[in-house]
Amino acid sequence: MSLTSLTAKELGKKIKEKEISVKEAVNDTLDAIEKKEDKVNSFVTVADKDALLKKAEEVQKKIGEGTLGGPLAGVPIAVKDNMCIKGLLTTCSSKILEGFVPSYTAEAVKNLEDAGAIVIGKTNMDEFAMGSTTETSAYGATKNPWNLDHVPGGSSGGSCSGVAAEECVCALGSDTGGSIRQPSAFCGVTGIKPTYGTVSRYGLIAYGSSLDQIGPVAKDVTDCALILETISSYDRKDSTSMKREGLDFTSALKDDVKGMKIGIPRDYFGEGLDGEVSQAVKGAAKVLEEKGAVLEEFDLGLVEYAIPAYYVIACAEASSNLARFDGVKYGYRAKEYEGLHNMYKKSRSEGFGTEVKRRIMLGSFVLSSGYYDAYYLKALRTKALIKKEFDKAFSKYDMILGPAAPSTAPKLGSSLDDPMKMYLGDIYTVSVNLAGLPGISLPCGMDKKGLPIGLQLIGDCFQEKNIIQAAYAYECTREYRHSPLSDVYQVGGRR
Amino acid sequence: MANQISDDTIEYVGILAKLELSPQEKERAKKDMEEMLDYIDKLNELDVSGVEPMSHVFPVNNVFREDIPTDIDGSKDALFNAPSVKNGGFEVPKTIG
Amino acid sequence: MSKEYETVIGLEVHVELATKTKIFCSCSTAFGGAINAHTCPVCTGMPGSLPVLNKQVVEYAMAVGLATKCEITRYCKFDRKNYFYPDNPQNYQISQLYLPICRNGGIEIETEQGGKKTVGIHEIHMEEDAGKLVHDEDGDVSVVDFNRSGVPLIEIVSEPDMRSAEEVIAYLDKLRLMIQYLGASDCKLQEGSMRADVNLSVREAGAKEFGTRTEMKNLNSFRAIARAIENETNRQIDLIESGEKVVQETRRWDDGKAYSYAMRSKEDAQDYRYFPDPDLVPVSISDEWIESVRAKQPELPTEKLARYQSEYGLPEYDAQILTGTKKFADIFEAATEICKKPKKVSNWLMVETIRLLKENAMDAEDIRFSPVNLAKLIDLTDNGTVNSTVAKEVFEAVFKEDIDPEKYVEEKGLKTVNDAGALRETVETVMKNNPKSVEDYKNGKEKAIGFLVGQAMKAMKGKANPGMVNEILKELLSK
Ligand SMILES: [Mg+2]
Numbered sequence A: 001m002s003l004t005s006l007t008a009k010e011l012g013k014k015i016k017e018k019e020i021s022v023k024e025a026v027n028d029t030l031d032a033i034e035k036k037e038d039k040v041n042s043f044v045t046v047a048d049k050d051a052l053l054k055k056a057e058e059v060q061k062k063i064g065e066g067t068l069g070g071p072l073a074g075v076p077i078a079v080k081d082n083m084c085i086k087g088l089l090t091t092c093s094s095k096i097l098e099g100f101v102p103s104y105t106a107e108a109v110k111n112l113e114d115a116g117a118i119v120i121g122k123t124n125m126d127e128f129a130m131g132s133t134t135e136t137s138a139y140g141a142t143k144n145p146w147n148l149d150h151v152p153g154g155s156s157g158g159s160c161s162g163v164a165a166e167e168c169v170c171a172l173g174s175d176t177g178g179s180i181r182q183p184s185a186f187c188g189v190t191g192i193k194p195t196y197g198t199v200s201r202y203g204l205i206a207y208g209s210s211l212d213q214i215g216p217v218a219k220d221v222t223d224c225a226l227i228l229e230t231i232s233s234y235d236r237k238d239s240t241s242m243k244r245e246g247l248d249f250t251s252a253l254k255d256d257v258k259g260m261k262i263g264i265p266r267d268y269f270g271e272g273l274d275g276e277v278s279q280a281v282k283g284a285a286k287v288l289e290e291k292g293a294v295l296e297e298f299d300l301g302l303v304e305y306a307i308p309a310y311y312v313i314a315c316a317e318a319s320s321n322l323a324r325f326d327g328v329k330y331g332y333r334a335k336e337y338e339g340l341h342n343m344y345k346k347s348r349s350e351g352f353g354t355e356v357k358r359r360i361m362l363g364s365f366v367l368s369s370g371y372y373d374a375y376y377l378k379a380l381r382t383k384a385l386i387k388k389e390f391d392k393a394f395s396k397y398d399m400i401l402g403p404a405a406p407s408t409a410p411k412l413g414s415s416l417d418d419p420m421k422m423y424l425g426d427i428y429t430v431s432v433n434l435a436g437l438p439g440i441s442l443p444c445g446m447d448k449k450g451l452p453i454g455l456q457l458i459g460d461c462f463q464e465k466n467i468i469q470a471a472y473a474y475e476c477t478r479e480y481r482h483s484p485l486s487d488v489y490q491v492g493g494r495r
Numbered sequence B: 001m002a003n004q005i006s007d008d009t010i011e012y013v014g015i016l017a018k019l020e021l022s023p024q025e026k027e028r029a030k031k032d033m034e035e036m037l038d039y040i041d042k043l044n045e046l047d048v049s050g051v052e053p054m055s056h057v058f059p060v061n062n063v064f065r066e067d068i069p070t071d072i073d074g075s076k077d078a079l080f081n082a083p084s085v086k087n088g089g090f091e092v093p094k095t096i097g
Numbered sequence C: 001m002s003k004e005y006e007t008v009i010g011l012e013v014h015v016e017l018a019t020k021t022k023i024f025c026s027c028s029t030a031f032g033g034a035i036n037a038h039t040c041p042v043c044t045g046m047p048g049s050l051p052v053l054n055k056q057v058v059e060y061a062m063a064v065g066l067a068t069k070c071e072i073t074r075y076c077k078f079d080r081k082n083y084f085y086p087d088n089p090q091n092y093q094i095s096q097l098y099l100p101i102c103r104n105g106g107i108e109i110e111t112e113q114g115g116k117k118t119v120g121i122h123e124i125h126m127e128e129d130a131g132k133l134v135h136d137e138d139g140d141v142s143v144v145d146f147n148r149s150g151v152p153l154i155e156i157v158s159e160p161d162m163r164s165a166e167e168v169i170a171y172l173d174k175l176r177l178m179i180q181y182l183g184a185s186d187c188k189l190q191e192g193s194m195r196a197d198v199n200l201s202v203r204e205a206g207a208k209e210f211g212t213r214t215e216m217k218n219l220n221s222f223r224a225i226a227r228a229i230e231n232e233t234n235r236q237i238d239l240i241e242s243g244e245k246v247v248q249e250t251r252r253w254d255d256g257k258a259y260s261y262a263m264r265s266k267e268d269a270q271d272y273r274y275f276p277d278p279d280l281v282p283v284s285i286s287d288e289w290i291e292s293v294r295a296k297q298p299e300l301p302t303e304k305l306a307r308y309q310s311e312y313g314l315p316e317y318d319a320q321i322l323t324g325t326k327k328f329a330d331i332f333e334a335a336t337e338i339c340k341k342p343k344k345v346s347n348w349l350m351v352e353t354i355r356l357l358k359e360n361a362m363d364a365e366d367i368r369f370s371p372v373n374l375a376k377l378i379d380l381t382d383n384g385t386v387n388s389t390v391a392k393e394v395f396e397a398v399f400k401e402d403i404d405p406e407k408y409v410e411e412k413g414l415k416t417v418n419d420a421g422a423l424r425e426t427v428e429t430v431m432k433n434n435p436k437s438v439e440d441y442k443n444g445k446e447k448a449i450g451f452l453v454g455q456a457m458k459a460m461k462g463k464a465n466p467g468m469v470n471e472i473l474k475e476l477l478s479k
């Protein structure tokens, strides 16, 4: 059995107890990637083996000396390719960042490295995190480890498929409109999008700055809590970073939901939700009720306005954030051009993919003279109303429960031709980003096709512990299902 | 379809966004944008009068840096990824203005 | 008969603030330095980098706002101004559009007619400067240097209240002096730390509506501003007279060729798509903060002008000259503080210093001598250690090399000789060597004594006490 079938915590423990060495963990991970990468394509870049082994040695030494004693010391981790890492190719899965090697490391990754985790490589994603399928990558689509004809979801598809395929034990993703929670659901793994401002965005290549958050992707709630605890920090380099309390997320890993009030929005179970998904999510709610949680259905309101508001805001910010990719300072420059503006246009038109161009165009349009009030300001006002709806809900409930996505993973190639349909798939996730809330997605069943279904728990701002505790309690009633690409996969999904 | 995007508008947005689209791409972009805007027009159903536009979810203000310089020569890192370098700077087509 | 026209002018003045670091990163703002040396991921627009606001920038902007009687916006924000240009690494400039830090102020200027008028200040906003484009001589390329990228600026936008180049210069002079007093910037036009863009339109005299305006850029001196205003006024009048329309556009002044040309191209849509920068949080300004900035505010030119007259009894003209540059005022106050002789300090500045500045084609800002040495020289003159002729000579050395006058006088042996015996000996020798003059004096030509005094002073190498020489001469001649 490969070590990648373990959880991060289990692997860290074996390393700490000298049952295995950091080198073995690294080698095993590299072997797993080598063996499975042809099938799933989770990675854009795998770090250089010699450099990794050297780092493994350093970490091993520090563990020996006792200077590194945390649970993630020596644990290999994969990082979504929109986080800058010094000396490591960073592409955002775009041709326009061809060959870009940053001179700085994202704060979240630095926090991991300080804890002794070893970055094994950069995972594939939708280009600039724009997409819900990981098919818009310039480096080819990623496949769903449960069924290679299906998408892994997106945009953190590579991180989620990597964990599900057991190429690595855990990963970092980023979530702007559901990009951690939705692919986690599709791949049968667990992912958290923390409260906005909890994890520094320094070094995260921006898509929608007011919505982007980095978060963990792992096999279980425990690993997610552990990783989130490690990457969260107040960072002076990020003005939107929050000085906040209660970052000891692992303290919430308690199998106890007695008296917890859980609101279930009727609006999340209406038209458009797949029947099997609905059933599985309701089943999960029932489990929590049986464990002592108090469930109540309610009307959340404004659910249908979240997607239009989200696309206006995200695309507007993206049109500005992605202006810097112009062929002057880094990345791709067109080979032939006439003059400055032609150089800009050609480099950008050749460097960006269709979906990115689509969103940049829309974003430029909604900010342009004469449309700013009608679109952009209106979207910001809608965002304020949506936040209010959530505030109202959280005055009554400790958390909100619902699906992470309206269906299980669609087939490869079935989404790109109808972008509107793809955007509508974000219905249960985007409002969480608009309101800055934390959300967790974890497996709660399989559909008849054998594809995982995800349960989403949404917490109030800064109340990650509530959703972590409930998710943990739910998880305690279930056993982890390894995907067909796992070494320990068994038909029927049991270990 | 309620929204009509003209050729001129697509051309204009291309200038703003510095994107050059082929004729086929333009047609597709027009259609996509019209569809999206029609969908976004759903926001018109809401009465948002009197609602303050919310750029930041949390009312955090006054995040500052002290005025203390770090004097490190950044030129090597700055130029490391540049597609074209000349005389220690980023080379671009001749630009006056 | 041709019609009468009125020129309507508003200014957008960019001032580089005197902070040590850039507005959104900790890179140095120092001039010089190798190309791209003062850069980091933030000011070169690297992906994933984030801006963090320099507090000092806000305080300088508030200080200028208070000095120009603006309202301070209690809740202000930064916006992104989106446009592509190679000197702009993110292809957006972080600036302020919707909620600028200061609004509704004004500066009082003297008009040509000798009256006073207020030029309104519409707003002052904070923003980042762009990098520099260096044009390669031999090739068809330009090279970008980001050393200036992210240097903090305030942009001071006036109302269209000026009607002539003279008013514009008066406004700029007043503004510059005020900002220099505040220490918020050195405001050097030539070096680009102060830049003025001129918005200008013309209309028939008496008309109520404004004409279509143009914006003129690249004005690097007061002279260029005056010339550009004249040129643009004439250009617009010519257009109107010949039945054409003035086009609203940005024009670039070429001072060498003394003409301007339109900068606009099809690719510059001038649609900046401003929106609040999501990477920065708002700035909330409390009463206490405003008061603490106000408390630190130094005395400004107008207040100083009044005080110099009332406290030191200086004539208005002198007080105006002394407060007219910050350097003069600084030296005046520091030297006066030491020697307690304001009128004498004023005199040295008004006469000898200005003379030497002119001779050396220097500005007051270029003065290098320290007030201590001027004060010492005044004391030396006052207590008779040196006479006034020697004092001027010593001052030249102070002016040039900031020498210590006490040491200098000692080393060069320039002390006035007050020894009556020694003086008498010299005078006797002079009389002996110039019998003709002695004769003339005795024959009633009183002027001849001047020549004899001069000869005696010369013999004493200028160090004699002239009063004593005079007395001794008279005494000996009357014998
Ligand atoms: Mg400006």
Ligand SMILES: [Zn+2]
Binding pocket: C022, C025, C026, C027, C038, C039, C040, C041, C042, C043, C044, C150
């Ligand atoms: Zn910098």
